[in-house]
Amino acid sequence: MTIVEVLKLSADYLQKHGSDSSRLDAELLLAHTLRMRRLDLYLKFDRSLSEAELSAYRGLVGRRAKGDPVAYLVGHKEFMGLDFEVTAAVLVPNPDTEVLVQRAVAIARESAGAFRVADIGTGSGCIAIAIAHYAPSTEVWATDVSGEALAVAGRNIAKHGLSARIHLERGDLMQPLAGKFDLVCANLPYVAAGTALPAEVTAQPAGALYAESGGAAVIDRFLDEAPARLGPGGRVLAELDPSVVQAVSQSAERNFAGHRVHRDINGRERVLEAWF
Ligand code: SAH
16 A cells, blocks of 8 residues: 555544544554654655554554544644654643733743743643743743653653743642742643543543633632742733633732633633732
8 A cells, every 4th residue: 555545534534533634643643653844744745564564554553543632642742833852741732822822922022031930730841942932032841740741741841942931840730840930831731520531532641631610720829829939020920721710810800900711722721920
């Protein structure tokens, strides 16, 4: 079988098994199997696959059909135009989170001089790294409760050459950090227990997804802690979901002078911004 034939068959198969990005999934998995870039598949579309290649690819497609995220199968994921290592210890960087990062970069670029940023619940490190990469005046302190996640974040920071400007600390929310910040970002868990989710989401760490109080508990606690850690003019950006926007807005009302909610490209409420 040739590349083009294999892609067609496997994309159809993945679609029948519930992937809503079946063609892209098939291409990413095949490029990974053949150690090619995705676009090169089209330059070599009539190259035939060996038995060994086919068998390796079938294994990956089978796991994808059962719900494993493509990013875990290929070991990396693109976010904000940058490539991140991912393992099953971290949340897969999600395009929804680009809303928060774009706002963070805009805020950081408006300010003159050194700019101190915190990233709470850093996971793969994608938020901290994208901010540091696109806003060179920033120095970033990132935390997570998961030591395994911090190990992945550390490798991503080194890979992007940002070890001098991003510092990792293990612990609860902002507790391990000293000093005040110009911007505190967080993409913390906000899914309510019992929410029905696709297999590719439930395959990700429970500690990255779920929070008590209908999903709002961790963000609430974060919004209670954050004000004391902001310098003059400091701001908070927290990713959320429409399901928790009401509860989270109440915490923001209680803790800050002002706040607003940014929507994503689909019009969904996505990021809380709060200030004094
Ligand atoms: N910021 C990353 C990861 C988000 S997943 C991204 O946007 O892709 C949420 C992360 O928060 C997980 O890595 C989880 O381990 C961490 N986390 C959960 N509760 C936490 C807490 N109380 N303090 C610090 N980190 C926490």
